[in-house]
Amino acid sequence: MVEIAENAVEILNPDGRGAAIIVCEHASNHIPATWGDLGLDAAARQSHAAWDPGAAPVARRLAEALDAPLVAGAVSRLVYDCNRPPDDPSAMPAQSETIAVPGNAGLSAAERAARVRAVYAPFTDALSALIARRQAAGAPFALVTIHSFSPTWFGTPRAVEIGILHDADTRLADAILAGAGVLSHRDIRRNAPYGPEDGVTHTLRAHGLANDLPNVMIELRNDLLATPAAQERMAGEVLRLLCPALAALGLREGHDA
16 A cells, blocks of 8 residues: 655745745646546546646746745645545545546545545645744745636536635735725636635645634636636736735735736
8 A cells, every 4th residue: 555645745946935835736637556547537637626727837927926835736636635634525525526536436444544644644744844944934924825616517607717715814815805906807706616615725724724824715717727828827917916915914025926
């Protein structure tokens, strides 16, 4: 039994000293050989069920612009969703929207524990260590997680283009939404298309709230991230929202957008 998935987490710019740590839990659709293909065809392995298409390039651009560390998941969320705690059934879902995941059906407690050790533990431990190191350095910073979502859900179109999600700590989300008029052409909403009631704020709770860090989860509709040019454009738009919000909270902005 594999105890740790090779390259379960990727850390870029670990010594960055900007105003944020960037996180992208669903950066990759890679399924290590240990788990075969989970019984999925190629289309399912490329779909939004397996990862957040376009999110990783945006996260990398934000990290570069803000001189921020980036912690990115390097294993498909269908093996283990690093934005879910180990006791959540959706951490290793047998069904994602309309896509069945045969390799996740009927997992034993031992099989689930092995995936926690292999994928979730390296990811969350790396993020915890990075936060502790940044806090020890003394300069305040925020936690920003980057995600993408599909333009339809069970066949229903989603009009929202940018979601600004938060849990109990609304400081950074409030500051972003206060300046959302700068992107008047975008449909920007609070806690949409998901919110804390949907169980999507685990990273914010475990690493943001637990460390008293201003925190936010930014969801981008993935049809707006379909090409490298589109990803660069959306990263620029996110920076136009995020940099003034960080400054409003008294955090050092990093490089200008």
